[in-house]
Amino acid sequence: MTAAVAGADVRDVVVVGAGGMGRAWMDVVRSREDLRPSAVVDIDLSAARAAAAERDWSVPVFDDVAAALQEVRADLLLNVTIPEAHRGVSETAIRAGVPVLSEKPVTPTVADAMWLSALSVTRGVLLATSQSRRHSAGITAFRDALRDLGGLGQLQTQFFQNPRFGGFRDEMASPLLVDMAIHQFDQARYLLGSEPESVYCEEFSPAWSWYRGAAAAQAIFRFSGGARFGYAGSWCADGLTTSWNGDWRASAPGGSATWDGENAVRMQREGGGVQDIPVGAVREGLDAALTEFLAALDGGAPPSGEIRQNIRSLAMVEAAGESAATGTRVELDSVFARAGVSALADAQAAGETEIADQLRTWAGGPPR
Ligand SMILES: NC(=O)c1ccc[n+]([C@@H]2O[C@H](COP(=O)([O-])OP(=O)(O)OC[C@H]3O[C@@H](n4cnc5c(N)ncnc54)[C@H](O)[C@@H]3O)[C@@H](O)[C@H]2O)c1
Structure with a gap:
């Protein structure tokens, strides 16, 4: 495994998740000259194999992201697994020093997103969500x-x-x-x-x-x-x-x-x-999200889906769900406060003092 190389001409990408959306991301990778696939990962190896073969990619396939990151070069990882797997896959990549562009939702819960966000900040490894429909x-x-x-x-x-x-x-x-x-x-x-x-x-x-x-x-x-x-x-x-x-x-x-x-x-x-x-021509969808992400790896501005920004879209979902369940109006501050307590307890239980310290500085949610 090799961490991201700033300004590299062609970056190696590991795609994790070879379902419908994973295949869409693979087509975007294939369309770009600044990216080349280095592995496809899916717990269903036959799906990973088929997706690589359909694109004539002769890259290794894995059923485990940690194994893939030990074996192949990775300048970035695309997390296109199901929502429940997002936290685990992104965490593995960040701990290996590999920046992650994740499909939405970045995690199923705001507490998980706060925890991952603290991990990303303390490790200095970029984690962003692709919200393709804002592009x-x-x-x-x-x-x-x-x-x-x-x-x-x-x-x-x-x-x-x-x-x-x-x-x-x-x-x-x-x-x-x-x-x-x-x-x-x-x-x-x-x-x-x-x-x-x-x-x-x-x-x-x-x-x-x-x-x-x-x-x-x-x-x-x-x-x-x-x-x-x-x-x-x-x-x-x-x-x-x-x-x-x-x-x-x-x-x-x-x-x-x-x-x-x-x-x-x-x-x-x-x-x-x-x-x-008049509607002009701009980069759209996945390609635009990827372009923002790569620009950030080259030292540009953080992408619009950087997790501390994107977490507010996720909090809208969680607050809406809570409101529907309770029949009351829900303040987003209360969602962040509760998620922060839960993420902090999680970090303390795991003995992750750096993450816990970071979370303590975000009492009202990650900074705007
Ligand atoms: N941006 C969009 O417009 C858009 C559209 C569709 C889906 N999505 C998102 O993309 C993600 C994937 O959706 P999909 O429709 O491709 O789902 P899918 O079920 O077709 O594919 C998901 C794949 O992930 C694999 N997987 C699950 N856990 C894994 C793990 N731990 N490690 C490796 N692989 C694992 C599954 O085996 C499966 O092949 C979801 O988060 C979804 O919300 C986004």
Whole structure:
């Protein structure tokens, strides 16, 4: 194993998780000249083998990330395993000195994310989440339009889709909130340019749902500065589906703007006509998240998904789940306070004094 090399021309990547999304990441790696695969890891070796073979990659395959990092060169690791495996895989890589770009959610809980975040800071090894849906030409144009209108006070999205996934999502207690809504919650943070403070949420299971858990939710978030973000979503909505980014509307001092989640951005000022806003070309999705991450390894700015930033999107999910379970409005500060206590107890029990010391400095959550 070799730690990251600043400014290296071509970096060696270990991809962990060879499921649907792991394969999508492998295609991004294959499309880039600044990356080359050095191993594919999956607890299901046949999946790792098949994914490598489909791409004509003659790289070793492993069923264990620690073994892979001992055997091959790794300048970075892509963690594309299921959410429950995220903490273990990322921890192994960070302890080996290998920077990690993880799929969302960075961990299933805020407590785990705080713990990993403290590990990343104390080891000086970058850990970031890829929130691919904050990188698109459409959302960039929408955000620019909102700034043009003087910053917004009210933001709303509707997300209605009907996937038949099979697999882990069908068994989760909160598939929509935990596995999908984090995208729209993170997009709201990006669009508002401020941080969430509280949420009231109801989560439920429509009678016709094909999921075991709750596949629909409605939530209202209050953001710092007083802005409100409303979310209405369902993963069991047949017919008239929205885009996978959701369908957005915002109200600002200078007027209103909408985004269909794809390339249609419109705005209108009081007394003016409806304007179609041109959508430019930008790097999008996984490729954009990877570009930010590599720039940080080269000494540039931290990526927007650096764990201490991204943890606030995860906290929105956890707070929404708590609100749905208790029927009350939940403050994000209380989520961080409780998660901090739990992460600290975890670090103390494991005798991790450096991590414990770091966590003590984050009483109200990681720094903004
Ligand atoms: N950004 C997006 O738009 C987007 C879309 C889909 C999925 N995702 C995320 O990507 C991740 C993977 O989702 P998926 O749809 O590919 O799931 P999947 O079930 O298709 O694949 C996950 C793979 O991880 C492997 N795995 C599990 N534990 C492991 C471990 N400890 N070590 C190595 N491999 C392990 C499994 O065997 C499986 O092959 C999830 O976190 C999911 O939320 C993101």
